[in-house]
Amino acid sequence: MLTSQRKKAILDALARDGQVLAKQLSETFDVSEDTVRRDLRELAGEGLLQRVHGGALPASSAVAPFAERRQIESSAKRAIAGAAAAMIGKGQVVIIDGGTTSAELIRQIPRDLQATVVTHSPSVAVGLIDHPLIEVLVIGGRLFKHSIVTVGAAAIEAMSHIQADIYFMGVTGVHPTAGLSTGDYEEAYVKRALAARAAETVVLASSDKINAASQFVIGGLALAQTIIVEMATDPALTKPLEKSGVTIVRA
Template sequence: MYFMLTSQRKKAILDALARDGQVLATELSASFGVSEDTVRRDLRELASEGLLQRVHGGALPASPAIAPFARREVMESDAKRRIARKAAEMIAPGQVVIVDGGTTSALFVRQLPANLSATIVTHNPSVAVALAEHASLEVVLIGGRLYKHSIVTVGAAAVEAMSHIHADIYFMGVTGVHPTAGLTTGDFEEAHIKRALAARAAETVVLASAAKLNAASAYRIGGIELAQTIIVENAADAKLVEPIERAGITVLRA
């Protein structure tokens, strides 16, 4: 193995990550002929640039969905719209439905039939306001501290309010879906809120555009088995979807 500059190692790491979907520090160390400490430093620096997500023993692709809300609104809008439409079709009259935060949820509320009679529970003020004119929907808004990245409420007050809910479906937004790293998001408190909401619903449905598949963020919501169903875009690569299906999760394409 010839000597590699730091920049060359980093490029090789990112190339391997794009090709294999994950990298292991031990394998990189052997491949580059450098110590694991050196590899860990490379991974740490790449993570600080937002180019990967470090996990125990190596790294995974970083989710692009940790960008600010306004920027995420314009990302993959067509795919997100189709996912939102598929999610809306799952709701039956009379059900109690929890709607999460995020840009896909904002699209989701626009897909609800005008004559749908159901109860929508949300910790997203934007969703609640968007449904204010929907005559046949009851809207329950959960209060708390506003987490501006996703425009949702978080904190102890929100968790306490959720403890009184028994919902049929929870539509969860995530920033990463990975067969081993699980369901992840970019904020510690938001991860806690999402776990609490999943515990209050008979079924959890994850809405995941292709960029979120085989990606990870810093905070784990739970294992992939926390979801019963994951809705992905129709063009999602089969090799990214197959590990999810092998885990026993129903995958719907939109």
């Protein structure tokens, strides 16, 4: 079998099974595990999969810079944001993550809602200026320009003084075995710290993030209680998530 044929078969198996194991692939192709690992390295270098110990997972495609992602109009993203906004109750303390879906979420919060929003996203904070009854608490720290959020030790320290009702988390990967992941090391720490400060964590996940993984793990699926997905998401992708105990909301 040619290298190109092996690589195509690996990607087909990833799409079908959600993961591949190097040992099984070497047996299937009758090649050494070193050969399989080289194939996986090259495919990972092209951004077509995410290598993990012993094999690989589908790579998340939701890793473009914020400005580029913001230009992508998505009815699914608006629906997910609308379902999230409807979960916010009067008087609640709500943590809102950075990201393009969060930017849509704040646009759908009613102007007459009274609540407190905690965020490490300057964009989210500014977007709530015209909501007169929402108090906005901004978490400081080093600005991570890719996602326009603050990260670092100062941000995590500030979070330790918060007790929130709900946290709307943005991710780049949701996978039944790899859990929740993102593309930046420090951002993963911040998201994990925010989840620890909320009674409920709700993950906002468009279809390109389901059954995919990024380089840095935020935590297992148990970190979240609810995942909001778009209505058209294949039930075969969400069923393994539901089996883990997470509630799936279709928007």
